[in-house]
Amino acid sequence: xxxxxxxxxxxxxxxxxxxxxxxxxxxxxxxxxxxxxxxxxxxxxxxxxxxxxxxxxxxxxxxxxxxxxxxxxxxxxxxxxxxxxxxxxxxxxxxxxxxxxxxxxxxxxxxxxxxxxxxxxxxxxxxxxxxxxxxxxxxxxxxxxxxxxxxxxxxxxxxxxxxxxxxxxxxxxxxxxxxxxxxxxxx
Numbered sequence: 001x002x003x004x005x006x007x008x009x010x011x012x013x014x015x016x017x018x019x020x021x022x023x024x025x026x027x028x029x030x031x032x033x034x035x036x037x038x039x040x041x042x043x044x045x046x047x048x049x050x051x052x053x054x055x056x057x058x059x060x061x062x063x064x065x066x067x068x069x070x071x072x073x074x075x076x077x078x079x080x081x082x083x084x085x086x087x088x089x090x091x092x093x094x095x096x097x098x099x100x101x102x103x104x105x106x107x108x109x110x111x112x113x114x115x116x117x118x119x120x121x122x123x124x125x126x127x128x129x130x131x132x133x134x135x136x137x138x139x140x141x142x143x144x145x146x147x148x149x150x151x152x153x154x155x156x157x158x159x160x161x162x163x164x165x166x167x168x169x170x171x172x173x174x175x176x177x178x179x180x181x182x183x184x185x186x187x
Contacts, residue, residue: 035170036127039078040146042139042164043070043131044155045090047187059093062185066160069184071097073163074131082130084109084117091133098131111138114145122146127170139164148178161187 046063059067074080083099085091087108099106109117111134121130134142136157140150146166155162163181 148176151180
């Protein structure tokens with residue numbers, strides 16, 4: 001070997017790492033992450049029968065159409081791996097079309113134990129997407145149970161079209177965040 005080839009030989013491993021890192025590493029603007037984000041979609045049940053004194057009102061035809069619109073809206077998102085509902089007919093009926101689409105059971109949760117639900121989802125559904133169906137007076141509190149700020153100040157008792165999306169970073173990239181979207185017919 002001549003004197004010029006020795007310095008080049010020790011540089012080969014370094015050049016290989018640089019070339020592979022450039023070819024297979026993140027593209028401009030991307031970052032390495034250690035795990036995918038967990039996404040939690042939270043909705044209020046769809047429109048219910050407003051007949052006074054019904055113990056567990058069913059969905060109206062408009063509410064049934066909204067439940068189908070929810071299934072359609074979430075079908076284009078990452079595959080739902082878990083469906084949670086309070087133990088009322090209207091919340092279960094809202095979740096049913098999406099649960100059937102993915103062949104998932106609807107799991108009951110206690111709206112008075114939201115931190116328990118949040119911890120279970122963070123533990124058992126890490127890096128996956130889930131749906132939670134609740135009530136107008138619980139869905140913003142559900143967002144907060146995941147550590148995110150409310151994306152809207154309040155949700156009226158006559159509002160049914162909010163789709164709240166909570167994103168829990170898969171890495172230590174920061175706190176959970178929430179955004180408010182709408183789905184189905186504007187209410």
